[in-house]
Amino acid sequence: MSLMRYAEALNAALREEMQRDPSVFIFGEDIGRYGGVFKVTRGLMEEFGESRVRDTPISEQALTAMAVTAAMSGTRPILEIMYADFIPLTLDALVNQASIYDYIWKGQVAMPFVLRTQGGGGAGAGAQHSKALDAMLAHIPGIKVVAPATPADAKGMLKSAIRDQQPVVFLEHKLLYNMRAEVPDDADFLVPLGKAATVREGEHVSIFATSRMVHESLKAAEALEKDGISAEVVDLRSLRPLDVGTIRASVAKTNHAVAVNEGWRFCGYASELSATIMELCFDDLDAPVARVTLPDMAIPYSEPLEMAVLPNADKIRDAVLKTVA
Amino acid sequence: MKNSPSIDEQIEMYRRMIVVRRLEEGLGALHKEGKTRGPIHRCDGQEAVGVAATAMLRETDLVTSTHRGHAHYIGKGLDVYPVIAEIFGRDTGYCGGRAGHMLIADASKGMIGGNAIVGAGIPAATGMALSNQILGNDNVAMCIFGDGASQTGICHEAMNMAGLWKLPVVFVLEHNKFGLTVPTAVQSPVDDISIRAAGYGMPSVIVDGNDPVAVYRAVAGMVERARRGEGPGMVEAKTYRWEGFSTSDMGGYQTPEEIAAWKERDPIRIAFAALKGEVGEARLTRIDEEASEEVRAAFERALSDPFPAYDYHSASAAYSEVN
Numbered sequence: 259m260s261l262m263r264y265a266e267a268l269n270a271a272l273r274e275e276m277q278r279d280p281s282v283f284i285f286g287e288d289i290g291r292y293g294g295v296f297k298v299t300r301g302l303m304e305e306f307g308e309s310r311v312r313d314t315p316i317s318e319q320a321l322t323a324m325a326v327t328a329a330m331s332g333t334r335p336i337l338e339i340m341y342a343d344f345i346p347l348t349l350d351a352l353v354n355q356a357s358i359y360d361y362i363w364k365g366q367v368a369m370p371f372v373l374r375t376q377g378g379g380g381a382g383a384g385a386q387h388s389k390a391l392d393a394m395l396a397h398i399p400g401i402k403v404v405a406p407a408t409p410a411d412a413k414g415m416l417k418s419a420i421r422d423q424q425p426v427v428f429l430e431h432k433l434l435y436n437m438r439a440e441v442p443d444d445a446d447f448l449v450p451l452g453k454a455a456t457v458r459e460g461e462h463v464s465i466f467a468t469s470r471m472v473h474e475s476l477k478a479a480e481a482l483e484k485d486g487i488s489a490e491v492v493d494l495r496s497l498r499p500l501d502v503g504t505i506r507a508s509v510a511k512t513n514h515a516v517a518v519n520e521g522w523r524f525c526g527y528a529s530e531l532s533a534t535i536m537e538l539c540f541d542d543l544d545a546p547v548a549r550v551t552l553p554d555m556a557i558p559y560s561e562p563l564e565m566a567v568l569p570n571a572d573k574i575r576d577a578v579l580k581t582v583a
Numbered sequence: 584m585k586n587s588p589s590i591d592e593q594i595e596m597y598r599r600m601i602v603v604r605r606l607e608e609g610l611g612a613l614h615k616e617g618k619t620r621g622p623i624h625r626c627d628g629q630e631a632v633g634v635a636a637t638a639m640l641r642e643t644d645l646v647t648s649t650h651r652g653h654a655h656y657i658g659k660g661l662d663v664y665p666v667i668a669e670i671f672g673r674d675t676g677y678c679g680g681r682a683g684h685m686l687i688a689d690a691s692k693g694m695i696g697g698n699a700i701v702g703a704g705i706p707a708a709t710g711m712a713l714s715n716q717i718l719g720n721d722n723v724a725m726c727i728f729g730d731g732a733s734q735t736g737i738c739h740e741a742m743n744m745a746g747l748w749k750l751p752v753v754f755v756l757e758h759n760k761f762g763l764t765v766p767t768a769v770q771s772p773v774d775d776i777s778i779r780a781a782g783y784g785m786p787s788v789i790v791d792g793n794d795p796v797a798v799y800r801a802v803a804g805m806v807e808r809a810r811r812g813e814g815p816g817m818v819e820a821k822t823y824r825w826e827g828f829s830t831s832d833m834g835g836y837q838t839p840e841e842i843a844a845w846k847e848r849d850p851i852r853i854a855f856a857a858l859k860g861e862v863g864e865a866r867l868t869r870i871d872e873e874a875s876e877e878v879r880a881a882f883e884r885a886l887s888d889p890f891p892a893y894d895y896h897s898a899s900a901a902y903s904e905v906n
Contacts, residue, residue, distance in 0.1 A: 315747070320709065354703065366678075
């Protein structure tokens with residue numbers, strides 16, 4: 259084990275997989291000479307050269323389409339899209355290309371590519387650099403969407419994503435890059451995609467959270483202890499496919515559920531979770547599922563305004579108190 | 584002449600153009616009988632581009648096509664029977680009826696694949712070329728695209744990277760004078776779209792798209808360059824779409840005089856004239872008869888083939904059951 263920042267864990271995953279498999283290459287804006295705006299790709303161009311670590315023009319639309327077909331023709335591309343807010347530029351490649359070919363071509367070609375991006379607010383980056391577009395991505399059948407919340411998961415899930423035969427959208431969070439924790443050094447340390455992690459056991463309520471909201475949920479759970487409420491926190495990790503086994507088991511134990519996601523409320527990921535829990539766990543529920551989300555509006559810049567819209571531990575605690583009341 | 588097709592290659596191109604023509608005519612007739620499903624985009628009159636541009640490629644060279652790709656499919660060596668079966672949604676089609684006529688792929692022949700999003704084939708071929716370059720092989724990727732697709736933003740992004748990185752990709756512009764029902768003159772400030780290639784640092788050439796030998800020569804030169812690692816090139820093949828945008832097109836925007844003038848320059852007739860002195864009319868007539876019979880039989884067989892059974896695509900599932 260090594261104490262590593264989340265960004266360093268991602269870097270280690272990229273380095274190890276590029277060493278292991280010469281068909282892995284990475285490309286994106288600022289990722290080569292500069293090492294990535296969040297320093298995730300630091301040092302890789304020096305180690306692997308300018309062919310396998312490519313600085314690109316600002317061309318998200320074509321880059322994503324090229325990742326799809328490069329993956330179809332013998333390589334394992336990893337594309338960095340700097341901010342999730344630029345995901346709308348990539349949507350033809352995801353919605354009309356990557357997601358359909360395995361089915362309509364009867365598995366003739368594999369598509370092992372990873373689209374890495376980071377989303378979420380809290381850094382004062384404004385309305386075009388702060389969004390969590392989880393729902394927009396997880397809506398698409400045929401691609402996987404994952405969102406690690408810890409350095410260990412960042413490493414283990416990125417390695418799994420690179421080795422996966424399907425397209426994987428890998429969602430990082432700008433406020434998690436500096437988080438430090440122990441990370442296994444094993445070159446074959448893999449965290450499976452499609453499996454949630456119960457990060458805190460509890461009895462009275464299940465909080466299902468994604469990405470940075472896992473840590474806000476853990477803070478809320480601590481505060482709730484003082485209210486006499488034992489909260490279970492489940493880090494979903496994989497947004498699609500969603501581990502409904504863990505969700506069922508947790509709700510069967512606590513009979514209350516809160517869905518927490520940093521995206522918008524209407525048609526959002528928390529809405530999908532809420533509907534899924536109500537469909538699958540209705541008999542176990544003692545109260546309607548509560549949602550904690552961003553309000554349905556643009557993300558403001560000024561710090562007090564941004565903090566007012568972001569979901570946080572206090573809002574999660576309030577939602578739990580209403581649900582278990 | 585260097586890069587010229589051999590007589591055998593010319594005969595095979597002639598045969599494949601007949602296959603495509605009979606395919607298009609058959610689809611047109613069956614559409615009138617109400618037997619086709621969805622829009623079908625015919626390429627009558629444009630056969631020389633798809634057939635001749637792909638004739639010098641290897642199976643390991645990858646081609647991306649358009650929504651009007653029948654000549655590209657047959658040119659790249661796909662068999663007409665499973666193409667027809669796919670168009671009729673049959674289990675025996677190339678993709679088991681899941682893809683339809685616009686999205687056919689046969690990876691074993693390097694056709695991956697048709698694309699019904701106009702312009703999407705351009706970055707697709709560019710990405711395949713990127714893969715070839717990183718793997719260090721000498722395969723090339725070819726993008727056959729239309730003048731409509733050349734107006735998309737993604738065309739600029741992809742060609743910029745192809746030129747920048749000297750990727751082994753050949754862009755074959757099948758300039759058929761219409762994007763949807765709108766003439767190129769109403770869509771583009773320039774008539775010769777290939778002049779844009781200069782902006783991407785790649786050579787380009789304009790060629791008579793109805794002359795298969797001319798198309799072959801021009802494209803073969805660009806393919807050889809790309810294979811040698813000298814980067815991308817563009818061939819603008821000037822041709823004309825005889826039929827409407829699709830089988831649902833009511834027409835009226837193409838003048839009879841213009842269509843008649845282009846039919847005078849029928850690529851099959853041009854190929855016939857070029858070969859007649861070499862191999863004799865009788866042989867060409869026999870090839871025509873055999874190709875026509877092959878397509879007729881393929882229609883008959885495909886139309887009596889079974890439909891596929893529905894099976895959910897579990898790899899698309901939203902849920903994993905863990906625990």
